[in-house]
Amino acid sequence: MEFDFSPVITYFPTLLKGVGVTLLIGLAVAAMSILGGQIVAVISLYTRKVVSWPLRFFIWLFMTTPLLLQLYFLYFGLGELILIPAIVVGILGLGFHYMAYNADIFIATIRSVSSGQYEASRSLGFGHLRTLLYIILPQAFYRALPQLSNNMIIMVKDISVLSAIGIGEMVYVSQYAISVTFRPFEFYITIAVIYYLINLMMEAGQTWIERRAAYRR
Amino acid sequence: MTQTTDTPMVELKGIKKRFGDLEVLKGIDLRVDRGRIISIIGPSGSGKSTLLRSINNLEVIDEGQILLDGVQVNRPDLKGLAFERHINHIRQNMGMVFQHFNLFPHLSTLENVTLAPRKLKGMNAGAARELGMELLERVGLADKARAYPSSLSGGQKQRVAIARALAMQPKVMLFDEATSALDPELVEEVNRVMKGLAEEHMTMLIVTHEMAFARDVSDWAMFMDGGVVVEADTPDKLFSNPDQERTRHFLRKHLGQASPGAAAAG
Numbered sequence: 080m081e082f083d084f085s086p087v088i089t090y091f092p093t094l095l096k097g098v099g100v101t102l103l104i105g106l107a108v109a110a111m112s113i114l115g116g117q118i119v120a121v122i123s124l125y126t127r128k129v130v131s132w133p134l135r136f137f138i139w140l141f142m143t144t145p146l147l148l149q150l151y152f153l154y155f156g157l158g159e160l161i162l163i164p165a166i167v168v169g170i171l172g173l174g175f176h177y178m179a180y181n182a183d184i185f186i187a188t189i190r191s192v193s194s195g196q197y198e199a200s201r202s203l204g205f206g207h208l209r210t211l212l213y214i215i216l217p218q219a220f221y222r223a224l225p226q227l228s229n230n231m232i233i234m235v236k237d238i239s240v241l242s243a244i245g246i247g248e249m250v251y252v253s254q255y256a257i258s259v260t261f262r263p264f265e266f267y268i269t270i271a272v273i274y275y276l277i278n279l280m281m282e283a284g285q286t287w288i289e290r291r292a293a294y295r296r
Numbered sequence: 297m298t299q300t301t302d303t304p305m306v307e308l309k310g311i312k313k314r315f316g317d318l319e320v321l322k323g324i325d326l327r328v329d330r331g332r333i334i335s336i337i338g339p340s341g342s343g344k345s346t347l348l349r350s351i352n353n354l355e356v357i358d359e360g361q362i363l364l365d366g367v368q369v370n371r372p373d374l375k376g377l378a379f380e381r382h383i384n385h386i387r388q389n390m391g392m393v394f395q396h397f398n399l400f401p402h403l404s405t406l407e408n409v410t411l412a413p414r415k416l417k418g419m420n421a422g423a424a425r426e427l428g429m430e431l432l433e434r435v436g437l438a439d440k441a442r443a444y445p446s447s448l449s450g451g452q453k454q455r456v457a458i459a460r461a462l463a464m465q466p467k468v469m470l471f472d473e474a475t476s477a478l479d480p481e482l483v484e485e486v487n488r489v490m491k492g493l494a495e496e497h498m499t500m501l502i503v504t505h506e507m508a509f510a511r512d513v514s515d516w517a518m519f520m521d522g523g524v525v526v527e528a529d530t531p532d533k534l535f536s537n538p539d540q541e542r543t544r545h546f547l548r549k550h551l552g553q554a555s556p557g558a559a560a561a562g
Contacts, residue, residue, distance in 0.1 A: 198354055199398035199457075203412040203464060204388035206380055213411065217402045294444045295402040
């Protein structure tokens with residue numbers, strides 16, 4: 080068989096739009112899952128069981144069921160009750176999914192900050208909350224970085240799952256292009272290369288961040 | 297709550313503390329006048345660290361009364377947030393230095409020192425920086441202002457920790473075995489800083505294993521064992537000619553540091 084990449088060039092603007100959607104969703108999900116992960120971790124560590132147990136159940140639920148199932152549940156299941164735009168469902172679904180994974184990491188790293196740090200902060204006159212904000216969480220965050228960035232790299236690839244609910248990310252737009260041009264290999268190869276490049280950049284970012292974080296741990 | 301110069305800076309009345317069934321403090325009384333330096337010595341498990349930590353409520357006492365400059369520190373009558381507010385305010389007046397430094401690793405040396413005055417006293421960045429640099433200068437580490445704790449030696453870390461505690465301009469400084477975790481050659485630089493504070497008449501309570509230093513720097517020395525104060529006296533008397541056999545035994549075990557200066561100190 081012969082490769083012909085000219086359709087790819089024709090449809091490149093469409094593909095780029097897909098790349099843009101993927102990156103935007105990635106940013107939104109990263110922000111939501113990292114911030115939310117910390118909040119979930121803090122609440123599940125520092126509140127009464129009435130509050131913390133349901134949250135732990137939430138983490139457990141999202142970690143033990145497939146992402147695709149969660150998305151279908153949100154999109155088609157909840158879609159029966161209220162109409163939510165697919166993009167919102169996509170961001171929320173992925174966001175909750177990775178929030179659970181990130182919360183799991185933050186719970187471990189918050190616990191790993193020594194009690195001496197807490198005592199030093201309290202002895203200066205900081206209360207519980209400020210100690211958490213200024214002392215414990217920043218340290219827990221730096222410690223979480225390696226696993227956190229791994230999660231985010233996996234998450235960007237998982238954005239492709241959102242094509243299943245019709246979100247115009249990279250895989251979805253390429254499928255559209257393929258359906259018109261009948262050139263699956265060329266488009267899939269192109270998409271794979273783009274994913275690879277995105278990953279390469281994320282890994283470079285990961286290295287950079289970790290180098291800066293190393294001496295702050 | 298009027299504070300006259302006669303009000304002791306720190307006063308402990310009948311302090312009792314239990315960990316489960318074990319009574320670690322069995323009724324401790326102590327009066328520390330302003331500008332005085334008290335050394336607390338004793339074997340491990342004697343309760344000396346617990347006593348020091350009780351003073352700023354890092355350990356919650358079961359009985360007794362702790363007063364800082366006439367203000368009661370432990371307030372069994374206050375609950376929840378009311379007590380939080382009270383103790384946070386009290387703690388701003390007490391500097392605490394820990395055995396393992398407990399510097400904040402995610403902050404630079406300067407930020408370690410300026411965090412509390414900025415966030416708790418609302419000091420602006422410029423003024424805090426000035427104060428921080430002044431304090432780092434005082435502990436001989438102005439050139440390390442931008443360094444992170446991970447790049448400092450133990451002695452340097454402890455000096456930063458002292459600067460950090462001083463940044464809130466405390467009325468009293470509590471030292472919990474400040475040099476115990478240090479290599480011997482690094483002890484002196486920390487001792488020098490503490491001596492500097494002594495010369496400026498900072499009120500200090502020092503829990504230490506450094507007998508020579510305790511003798512040299514303090515106005516009053518206390519030997520604790522088994523949760524009680526066995527003997528308290530001037531350092532010259534306590535270290536060279538203690539009344540109690542338990543004190544003598546303890547000092548003999550600590551490299552016989554009781555005897556060398558005894559004649560000279562007379």
